[in-house]
Amino acid sequence: MSGALLPRFPFQRSGFAPPAEYAVFRDRAPVTRVRMADGAAAWLVTSHDLVRQVLSDPRFSTNPLTPGYPAVTLGRVDLLKAEVPQTFIRLDPPKHTEVRRMFTREFTFARVNEMKPRIEAVVGRLLDAIEQRGAPADFFGDFAVPFPTTVTSGFLGIPEADHLFFQERSRTRVALDLGPDAPIEAARQMRARIEAILIARLAATEDRADLIGRMLADYVVPGTMTLDEAAATLELFMMAGHETTANMLTLGLLSLLIDPRGLGALAEGESAVRNAVEEMLRYHSIVQYNGLRAALEDADIGGVAIRKGDGVIALINAANRDPAMFPDPDRFDPTRDATGHLGFSYGPHQCLGQGLARLEMRVAFAELARRMPRMRLAVGVDELVFRYGSLVHGVDRLPIAW
Numbered sequence: 258m259s260g261a262l263l264p265r266f267p268f269q270r271s272g273f274a275p276p277a278e279y280a281v282f283r284d285r286a287p288v289t290r291v292r293m294a295d296g297a298a299a300w301l302v303t304s305h306d307l308v309r310q311v312l313s314d315p316r317f318s319t320n321p322l323t324p325g326y327p328a329v330t331l332g333r334v335d336l337l338k339a340e341v342p343q344t345f346i347r348l349d350p351p352k353h354t355e356v357r358r359m360f361t362r363e364f365t366f367a368r369v370n371e372m373k374p375r376i377e378a379v380v381g382r383l384l385d386a387i388e389q390r391g392a393p394a395d396f397f398g399d400f401a402v403p404f405p406t407t408v409t410s411g412f413l414g415i416p417e418a419d420h421l422f423f424q425e426r427s428r429t430r431v432a433l434d435l436g437p438d439a440p441i442e443a444a445r446q447m448r449a450r451i452e453a454i455l456i457a458r459l460a461a462t463e464d465r466a467d468l469i470g471r472m473l474a475d476y477v478v479p480g481t482m483t484l485d486e487a488a489a490t491l492e493l494f495m496m497a498g499h500e501t502t503a504n505m506l507t508l509g510l511l512s513l514l515i516d517p518r519g520l521g522a523l524a525e526g527e528s529a530v531r532n533a534v535e536e537m538l539r540y541h542s543i544v545q546y547n548g549l550r551a552a553l554e555d556a557d558i559g560g561v562a563i564r565k566g567d568g569v570i571a572l573i574n575a576a577n578r579d580p581a582m583f584p585d586p587d588r589f590d591p592t593r594d595a596t597g598h599l600g601f602s603y604g605p606h607q608c609l610g611q612g613l614a615r616l617e618m619r620v621a622f623a624e625l626a627r628r629m630p631r632m633r634l635a636v637g638v639d640e641l642v643f644r645y646g647s648l649v650h651g652v653d654r655l656p657i658a659w
């Protein structure tokens with residue numbers, strides 16, 4: 258299907274706001290055709306109900322090798338196709354179900370809650386260091402990046418000496434403005450380092466203190482999972498837990514600081530923090546181009562006939578601004594009930610780490626509000642540089658004073 262005359266996806270966004278086209282399409286035609294980087298047409302889905310419908314429908318494949326898979330950039334498709342084996346976020350059932358099920362035990366409510374003291378300790382340590390150095394601090398670099406990296410790496414079993422290596426490569430890997438070579442090379446280096454870590458740990462598989470230890474002992478040694486598959490899975494956990502949480506914390510804090518209520522909005526206690534965190538997830542929906550799918554069969558979505566082999570983009574950040582679901586959706590309101598948002602996606606590929614991400618955000622914001630209630634931006638909002646050329650939305654620096 259040629260798409261020469263269609264609007265070209267992705268569209269330009271501005272600051273917090275998603276591209277203006279999303280609201281226009283949602284209003285006029287929530288399933289609409291756009292042109293992708295390779296010139297092919299794809300269906301862009303922008304309403305909350307239809308995005309959910311696509312994301313939970315097994316007729317839409319998430320595997321980039323499926324014909325019709327939409328190309329956000331040419332480099333991105335090359336990167337995804339080069340990944341062998343694919344991480345399970347890009348697998349369809351039954352293989353996806355099988356691999357995901359092996360790790361659900363790691364993310365249960367009880368398991369995540371056991372991590373709370375450690376999460377609190379990491380938050381405390383980073384805020385101590387910020388206070389000792391004095392204002393201004395860069396919230397993104399001094400807190401939002403090292404915090405989830407330290408928590409996730411400890412839980413997975415990634416040595417501390419490797420943190421910077423993985424932070425830098427994760428950032429390059431999700432960049433869309435570097436051309437195809439740099440993200441592919443970053444991904445290759447990550448996979449190689451992860452394999453080296455796994456091989457080193459194979460010598461001591463009785464150590465089940467972290468996820469790597471349990472994965473090796475329970476799946477790799479008995480032969481249910483190859484070392485390659487274990488490396489792919491570990492890479493997914495690292496990628497999924499680094500950039501996402503760091504940028505959610507940063508944009509979340511920024512939106513609180515420019516709200517007249519400031520961090521004081523969280524002073525009312527635990528339920529105020531919970532509400533604000535859900536609203537941050539809804540409002541920012543930082544994973545910009547998720548929900549890329551290819552139709553395995555003909556399907557009707559919202560009265561539109563989608564053909565086998567068509568590309569589909571079910572955008573959670575458009576769904577999260579749907580006025581039919583969230584009144585006055587472009588207003589950040591930390592007191593609103595944002596239940597039903599799709600910030601962690603929906604359906605079988607819904608974020609496996611959402612319990613951990615929520616706990617990290619709740620602990621961080623409660624402690625920030627307690628220790629630094631008068632926190633403010635140390636620069637004007639117009640001086641902040643938003644990162645547009647990345648799969649994950651954010652700012653690279655957030656100068657704060659308190």
Ligand code: HEM
Binds near residue numbers: 543547614
């Ligand atoms: C605030 C932080 C986070 C946000 C906003 C977020 C968001 C998302 C989204 C939107 C997806 C679906 C992507 C797609 O379909 O293309 C996803 C999947 C996933 N996330 Fe998260 N995530 C966060 C933190 C984490 C953390 C901390 C972990 C674990 C360490 C994690 C692990 C995963 C995994 C494993 C998947 C793939 C699930 C599957 O395909 O079955 N995420 N996440």
